Amino acid sequence: MNRERISIYDSRPGMAIAESIYNEFGAVVIIEGTILDRQTIDRIEGMGVLEIEVVTEKETKSNDSEDLDSRYRQNVKDISDIMNDLREGLALDMQKINKIADTISSGLYSHDDIVGKLSRHVDPDEYINTHSINVSVLAMTLGKWMGCSEDTVRNLILAGLLHDIGKSKIPLEVINKPEGLDPKEFVLIEQHPKYAFEILEDVDGIDNEVLLGILTHHEREDGSGYPLGITSEKINLIGKILAIVDIFDAMTSERHYRKKQSPFEVFKQMQNDSFGRLHPVILNKFVKNMAQSYMGAVASLTNGQRGQIVFINNNKNSKPIININGELVDLSLESGLKIESIVIKNKIL
Ligand SMILES: [Fe+2]
Numbered sequence: 001m002n003r004e005r006i007s008i009y010d011s012r013p014g015m016a017i018a019e020s021i022y023n024e025f026g027a028v029v030i031i032e033g034t035i036l037d038r039q040t041i042d043r044i045e046g047m048g049v050l051e052i053e054v055v056t057e058k059e060t061k062s063n064d065s066e067d068l069d070s071r072y073r074q075n076v077k078d079i080s081d082i083m084n085d086l087r088e089g090l091a092l093d094m095q096k097i098n099k100i101a102d103t104i105s106s107g108l109y110s111h112d113d114i115v116g117k118l119s120r121h122v123d124p125d126e127y128i129n130t131h132s133i134n135v136s137v138l139a140m141t142l143g144k145w146m147g148c149s150e151d152t153v154r155n156l157i158l159a160g161l162l163h164d165i166g167k168s169k170i171p172l173e174v175i176n177k178p179e180g181l182d183p184k185e186f187v188l189i190e191q192h193p194k195y196a197f198e199i200l201e202d203v204d205g206i207d208n209e210v211l212l213g214i215l216t217h218h219e220r221e222d223g224s225g226y227p228l229g230i231t232s233e234k235i236n237l238i239g240k241i242l243a244i245v246d247i248f249d250a251m252t253s254e255r256h257y258r259k260k261q262s263p264f265e266v267f268k269q270m271q272n273d274s275f276g277r278l279h280p281v282i283l284n285k286f287v288k289n290m291a292q293s294y295m296g297a298v299a300s301l302t303n304g305q306r307g308q309i310v311f312i313n314n315n316k317n318s319k320p321i322i323n324i325n326g327e328l329v330d331l332s333l334e335s336g337l338k339i340e341s342i343v344i345k346n347k348i349l
Contacts, residue, residue, distance in 0.1 A: 004056045008045050011052060013037045014343065016298055016308050019053035033308045033323040035298065040325060055298070055308075071108060072118050072133065075100050079129040079161070086168035092203055101157045104136050111141045112293065115252055115263055116342070124254050128167060128175060131249055136160030138245035139238075145289045146282065152237070158206070159213040159238045163246065166195030166214075190226040193218055213238025217246055220277040232279070240279040244286050247274070262299075264339040267291060268318035291317040298343045302336075306343060 003018035013036050021030040021044060029047065030040065036054075044052060078096050085093060103109075109118065114134045139160040143153045167175050170192060174185050181189060197215045200206050216239030219225035221232040225243075228234075235243075251266040261269075267287045274283065297309050299322060307324035319332035320339075331337055 002056045003053045005051055005053055008041065008050055008052055011036055011041050011044075011054065013041070014298070014306055016055040017052060018055045021047070021049055021052065023047065031323070031326045033310060034326045035306045035308060035324065037325060055296075068108065068113065069118070071103060072113075075103060075133050076126060076129045079132045080126070083129065083165065083168045086165060086199065087172075092165070092199060094203060094205055097158065097161055098205075100133070100161060101136070101154070104133070104140060104157050104161075105154065109133075109137045111138055111290065114138060114249070125176070127253060127255060128164060131246075131253065132161050132164060134249040134253070135163060135242065135245050138249060139241050142241050142245055142282070142286050142289075145285055146241075148237075152209075155207050155210045155213070156238060156241060159210045159217075159242060160245070162196065162200065162206075162210070163214050163217050163242055164192060164196070165199055166192035166197070168199070169195040190218070194227050209236055209238055212236045213242055215239070217242035219243070221279055222276045224277060240282055244270070244278055244283055247278075248286070248290075262339045262341050263290060263294070264299075264318045264320070271318065287317050288314055291320070294320070294342065299339045300341045300343050302338045302340050 015036045017030055017032055017034045017036065020028045020032045023029045030044065034040065078100055082093055082096060085091075114137050136157050137160070139156040140153055143156040148156070167189075170188055174181065174188060177185070193215050197211060200211055200214065213236055216225075216228070216230065216235040219228060219230050219235045219239060220243070221235070221240075223229050223231040247270060248263075248266055251261050251269065252263055254260045267290070270278065270283065271287060291312050294309050295312060298306055299309055300306050301322070301324075305324050307322035307329065309320045310323045310328065311321040313320070313332070316332045319330070322329045322331060322339075329337070331339070
């Protein structure tokens with residue numbers, strides 16, 4: 001946890017207290033993790049405490065942050081160029097793809113960055129390109145969480161980058177259509193994994209597992225997916241991983257027709273709606289690890305309050321316990337109360 005000592009006069013509502021405040025008898029008056037509101041600030045000031053420790057955002061030098069941003073933008077542009085080339089009938093630029101894969105493999109972007117700060121600048125018009133980078137990073141991360149070999153992790157990175165390139169064969173007005181697609185357009189969109197297979201099958205340096213993973217990334221365990229309608233045993237590990245991270249990124253990204261959703265809402269929906277459709281063990285691994293990475297984060301709730309995530313029960317990953325001004329609120333017991341967004345992402349180390 002990163003912390004900073006600040007004057008009480010510089011404190012602002014929404015900041016999280018990093019160190020408990022005691023009274024003259026040594027009793028805790030404000031507990032560590034409390035999110036400041038106006039009343040609490042006045043109370044601390046009234047006690048004569050002039051300096052407090054607060055949680056600060058991850059220590060990243062602004063240069064590093066700008067670097068990360070500009071590298072991400074460059075990678076997104078590279079994907080956009082690759083898609084445009086394919087639209088014009090040019091060959092797939094594998095050199096460019098491998099360069100982006102090297103950047104992702106170097107660990108420059110973490111899953112935190114994808115859901116957090118990098119997503120703040122994303123234009124919904126760019127979704128198809130940012131989504132490829134995001135799915136690649138998330139697939140790599142999930143592969144590592146699952147203990148996959150280095151070769152499989154590399155294949156996951158490549159499969160993530162290339163999984164939607166079949167959309168280059170579909171008219172842009174259908175791809176970018178903000179409202180609902182008509183049945184004919186749906187049928188066309190559902191062909192994109194096949195189109196990707198056709199583009200990639202003769203490309204050197206693409207492993208068969210990558211090809212199969214891309215072909216099956218919209219298939220579902222129970223056979224309810226597309227384009228083939230095949231079941232679990234015919235979907236390879238890469239296809240199963242892509243299916244999960246593809247849905248997660250789609251739901252946590254800003255789109256033309258709906259706002260991005262908080263990761264915790266998405267965990268809940270994925271666990272409820274995808275029962276029998278996504279691989280349960282892989283989904284569980286993903287949700288558990290993603291959720292745990294939000295320990296210590298400050299969340300904004302649907303009732304307007306803010307609090308720090310202090311406990312995540314593995315059986316109720318989408319409903320953590322939140323410390324709101326020293327009071328512990330268990331979201332699993334509050335049916336109407338949800339996490340609306342993550343305000344500050346901090347880990348308790
Ligand atoms: Fe897709």
